[in-house]
Amino acid sequence: TQLLEQSPQFLSIQEGENLTVYCNSSSVFSSLQWYRQEPGEGPVLLVTVVTGGEVKKLKRLTFQFGDARKDSSLHITAAQPGDTGLYLCAGGVYNQGGKLIFGQGTELSVKP
Amino acid sequence: GAVVSQHPSWVICKSGTSVKIECRSLDFQATTMFWYRQFPKQSLMLMATSNEGSKATYEQGVEKDKFLINHASLTLSTLTVTSAHPEDSSFYICSARVGLAGELKTQYFGPGTRLLVL
Numbered sequence: 001t002q003l004l005e006q007s008p009q010f011l012s013i014q015e016g017e018n019l020t021v022y023c024n025s026s027s028v029f030s031s032l033q034w035y036r037q038e039p040g041e042g043p044v045l046l047v048t049v050v051t052g053g054e055v056k057k058l059k060r061l062t063f064q065f066g067d068a069r070k071d072s073s074l075h076i077t078a079a080q081p082g083d084t085g086l087y088l089c090a091g092g093v094y095n096q097g098g099k100l101i102f103g104q105g106t107e108l109s110v111k112p
Numbered sequence: 113g114a115v116v117s118q119h120p121s122w123v124i125c126k127s128g129t130s131v132k133i134e135c136r137s138l139d140f141q142a143t144t145m146f147w148y149r150q151f152p153k154q155s156l157m158l159m160a161t162s163n164e165g166s167k168a169t170y171e172q173g174v175e176k177d178k179f180l181i182n183h184a185s186l187t188l189s190t191l192t193v194t195s196a197h198p199e200d201s202s203f204y205i206c207s208a209r210v211g212l213a214g215e216l217k218t219q220y221f222g223p224g225t226r227l228l229v230l
Contacts, residue, residue, distance in 0.1 A: 006155075033218070042116075042205050042221035043156070088155060090219075097161060097169075098144055098209045098217055105155040 002027040004091050006103025013079055014111055021074040021087055021106045029091035032065050032072040033100065037086040046074075079110045114140050114210040118222035125196055126230055133191045133225045135206030141186035142208035146219065147179070150203045162189040196229040203227075 006023045013019055023032070031050045035043035047056050049065035049072065056063045060083075062075040072089055086107055090100040115138040125131050135145055143164045148156040160181050161169040168181035178200075180192040189208075193200050203226055207219040 035221070040203075040224070040226070042118075042207075042223045045218060045220065048218055097163075098219065099146070099158065099161060100219060102155045102158075107153065 002029075002091070002093060002101050004029075004089060004101050004103040006089055006106055008106060009104055010107045012109040012111065015080055016078050017110075019076050019079060019108070021089075021108075022071070023073070023089035023091075023103045024071045025091060025101075026070065027091070028069050028094075029101075030069075030094050031092035032069070033090045033092070034063055034072070034074055035088040035090065037088060037105075039086075043088055076108075079108075081110050081112050084108055084110050114208070114218075114220040116206065116208050116220050116222040118206055118225050120225060121223060122226040122228075124228045124230065127197055128195055130192055130194045131196055131227060133193075133204055133206075133227075135189045135191070135208070135222055137187045137208045137210070140208075140210050142189075142210060143186060144209045145183060145189040146207045146209075147181060147189075147191050148205045148207070150205060150224075152203075156205060159191075164189075193227065196227070198229045201227055201229045 004025045033048045034046045037043040047063045052067045052069045054065045060077045089103040093099045117136045119134045145162040147159045159174045162183040164183045170176045183189040205224040207221045209217045
């Protein structure tokens with residue numbers, strides 16, 4: 001069974017601080033996707049990384065896929081209250097018809 | 113981006129009744145849709161993979177007779193919770209895969225359906 005360990009599970013910081021969320025596995029994934037979810041809504045795709053070592057930036061968010069495609073990180077610079085939400089990483093499973101394995105999620109709270 | 117809708121957005125039902133939840137891809141066709149369940153403050157748990165024109169593939173521990181899935185067209189999948197009980201109360205979310213042939217396909221999620229069984 002493939003697992004994706006996401007940490008930390010809870011994070012409460014002040015506006016302006018930086019933070020990093022990690023997703024780690026012993027398995028290799030075909031892709032790694034990051035989603036953000038607000039209470040009572042479905043997850044919204046932030047980014048998909050496919051190539052080992054790939055780095056993508058989305059404004060203040062930086063996503064990295066590990067060289068071996070087993071881990072990924074999300075770094076937020078100068079966090080804002082609007083960044084508050086549940087962040088989920090999800091790994092694409094090879095030859096499983098597009099199935100995703102989700103991490104446990106990181107509940108981020110950014111206080112003004 | 114691709115839009116996925118769900119209906120209803122929330123439902124309250126009595127124990128023992130059945131509830132049907134619809135998942136639609138609005139601006140694309142999806143041969144594969146997925147159904148997830150999410151408890152408060154937790155991540156998504158995959159329940160089953162819904163394939164158009166064939167039987168759904170259920171994850172281990174998910175009762176297929178309890179959670180009936182029908183993917184009758186390329187834009188609609190339904191999840192029916194049969195003989196619902198309070199422990200079935202949860203947030204149910206569907207997703208649909210989209211992408212051109214030869215490209216990486218991405219899952220886009222619906223807004224979710226909140227089910228409360230009394």
